[in-house]
Amino acid sequence: MAKYPLIKATLKERLLSSYYPEGLPLPSEPQLAKEFEVSRMTARRAIDELEREGYVYRIQGAGTFPTGKRFRQGVFRVRPFREWARGTETQTRVLQARVVEATPEIAIVLQAQVGDPVLFVHRIRSAADEPLVIEKRYIMHELVPDLLEHNLAAESIHEVMVEKLGINLTRVEQSLEAVNLRQEEADFLRVPLGTAAFLIRRTTYSGIKRVSYINYWVRGDRYAFQDSFEP
Amino acid sequence: MAKYPLIKATLKERLLSSYYPEGLPLPSEPQLAKEFEVSRMTARRAIDELEREGYVYRIQGAGTFPTGKRFRQGVFRVRPFREWARGTETQTRVLQARVVEATPEIAIVLQAQVGDPVLFVHRIRSAADEPLVIEKRYIMHELVPDLLEHNLAAESIHEVMVEKLGINLTRVEQSLEAVNLRQEEADFLRVPLGTAAFLIRRTTYSGIKRVSYINYWVRGDRYAFQDSFEP
DNA sequence: GAGTGGTCTAGACCACTCG
DNA sequence: GAGTGGTCTAGACCACTCG
Numbered sequence: 282m283a284k285y286p287l288i289k290a291t292l293k294e295r296l297l298s299s300y301y302p303e304g305l306p307l308p309s310e311p312q313l314a315k316e317f318e319v320s321r322m323t324a325r326r327a328i329d330e331l332e333r334e335g336y337v338y339r340i341q342g343a344g345t346f347p348t349g350k351r352f353r354q355g356v357f358r359v360r361p362f363r364e365w366a367r368g369t370e371t372q373t374r375v376l377q378a379r380v381v382e383a384t385p386e387i388a389i390v391l392q393a394q395v396g397d398p399v400l401f402v403h404r405i406r407s408a409a410d411e412p413l414v415i416e417k418r419y420i421m422h423e424l425v426p427d428l429l430e431h432n433l434a435a436e437s438i439h440e441v442m443v444e445k446l447g448i449n450l451t452r453v454e455q456s457l458e459a460v461n462l463r464q465e466e467a468d469f470l471r472v473p474l475g476t477a478a479f480l481i482r483r484t485t486y487s488g489i490k491r492v493s494y495i496n497y498w499v500r501g502d503r504y505a506f507q508d509s510f511e512p
Numbered sequence: 513m514a515k516y517p518l519i520k521a522t523l524k525e526r527l528l529s530s531y532y533p534e535g536l537p538l539p540s541e542p543q544l545a546k547e548f549e550v551s552r553m554t555a556r557r558a559i560d561e562l563e564r565e566g567y568v569y570r571i572q573g574a575g576t577f578p579t580g581k582r583f584r585q586g587v588f589r590v591r592p593f594r595e596w597a598r599g600t601e602t603q604t605r606v607l608q609a610r611v612v613e614a615t616p617e618i619a620i621v622l623q624a625q626v627g628d629p630v631l632f633v634h635r636i637r638s639a640a641d642e643p644l645v646i647e648k649r650y651i652m653h654e655l656v657p658d659l660l661e662h663n664l665a666a667e668s669i670h671e672v673m674v675e676k677l678g679i680n681l682t683r684v685e686q687s688l689e690a691v692n693l694r695q696e697e698a699d700f701l702r703v704p705l706g707t708a709a710f711l712i713r714r715t716t717y718s719g720i721k722r723v724s725y726i727n728y729w730v731r732g733d734r735y736a737f738q739d740s741f742e743p
Numbered sequence: 744g745a746g747t748g749g750t751c752t753a754g755a756c757c758a759c760t761c762g
Numbered sequence: 763g764a765g766t767g768g769t770c771t772a773g774a775c776c777a778c779t780c781g
Contacts, residue, residue: 282757283769297674309747320771325748341748342778443528457588459690459708459732477690477708477732501690501708506588513776514750540766551752556767572767573759 288327306344377403398422420493455483477501519558537575588737608634621725629653651724686714708732
């Protein structure tokens with residue numbers, strides 16, 4: 282019914298079949314609008330989506346270019362624990378929650394001084410009585426002096442920080458690794474030493490200031506990321 | 513300079529501060545256009561981006577609603593081997609490439625019959641003389657009868673299928689797991705038995721027809737996914 | 744300076760929701 | 763039937779690229 286999906290499909294087909302040579306710009310937006318007998322805004326809308334999907338890129342003043350036919354690999358989305366464990370009863374156990382002095386390692390990732398006060402929270406999250414995730418969280422204590430007054434087993438620490446303590450998180454950086462669990466982690470998760478797990482390391486920022494550093498160990502035998510996309 | 517980023521930022525701020533109650537619609541597009549003294553299309557553009565970023569959802573005829581303040585977790589993007597290994601010399605070694613009969617396991621994932629001819633390609637991809645990825649690929653043989661005539665060590669199998677053999681891939685489904693390498697895989701990757709690795713399982717489709725099933729084992733000690741986002 | 748993409752306007756008609 | 767979001771038009775001005 283709408284016109285832009287047809288334009289988008291037609292252009293996608295042409296791009297995949299190399300109808301438009303790589304390195305050269307596609308016809309300009311006014312030209313495409315004329316070819317498809319639509320207004321420029323409608324042609325743009327089709328191109329907007331192709332750009333977002335990675336088929337073309339645009340340079341203002343120069344034109345719209347094919348991206349090249351690299352394989353679009355899709356993405357894996359990290360879902361909050363409660364979401365992927367829903368349907369079963371979940372528990373959160375707080376093993377430790379106290380102010381510690383920053384170790385050299387923590388001082389580096391939080392860009393603080395060794396010995397600075399850091400709030401350390403160590404939790405285990407379980408579903409159906411099975412421990413699934415270990416969480417070790419280091420937060421600049423000066424930013425959250427009152428965090429310990431909240432119930433860290435019942436509440437989302439992220440939500441408490443953002444909503445109740447007014448921390449304004451502006452950026453999150455994270456990495457995902459596959460690691461063998463060490464003895465301590467394996468014991469907490471009740472799996473054999475060396476079991477494969479996902480390790481997510483996350484650093485949060487408020488402007489250029491680092492707010493927290495979190496490590497999550499997620500049991501590899503209980504969790505998988507899913508993705509589906511159209512190449 | 514442009515108007516829509518300001519509208520977007522203002523709305524985002526309001527959404528994060530619960531200025532708009534959950535469950536109730538935001539002001540309508542014409543109302544927002546009036547408030548910000550812009551045309552409706554400009555207001556829409558700001559909302560379009562907020563919708564794409566997950567802050568609001570829209571129901572035609574009913575309105576635009578806050579999504580709720582769930583933590584947006586970001587995504588991990590899988591990058592093609594050549595891209596993340598760039599800067600070093602990469603090699604691809606073909607261990608096997610032959611037509612086999614579908615085993616029960618392969619028949620299920622490819623929705624074929626046990627015994628159907630399936631092209632099996634087993635490769636190892638290395639960078640700087642270090643094996644990093646094992647790849648086992650099963651392709652419906654009837655779809656690619658001539659694939660073996662191509663140089664599977666030099667070319668991207670995906671590109672050969674799409675560009676030279678005209679296979680039209682319409683969907684890709686994949687999962688990401690953390691696993692312990694078994695003896696065979698560990699030997700190929702020259703790491704100890706049980707080393708943690710990423711296992712990516714990928715199924716490709718052409719319409720409802722399944723085209724191929726691929727397993728990638730990626731050394732956990734050599735690869736990490738990265739992500740950065742604004743919550 | 745000619746052409747390109749980026750943004751914006753003031754309208755219009757439509758399918759849809761909801762009371 | 764009133765109001766909502768979805769789409770589209772025919773213009774306009776701008777910043778930018780490129781020969």
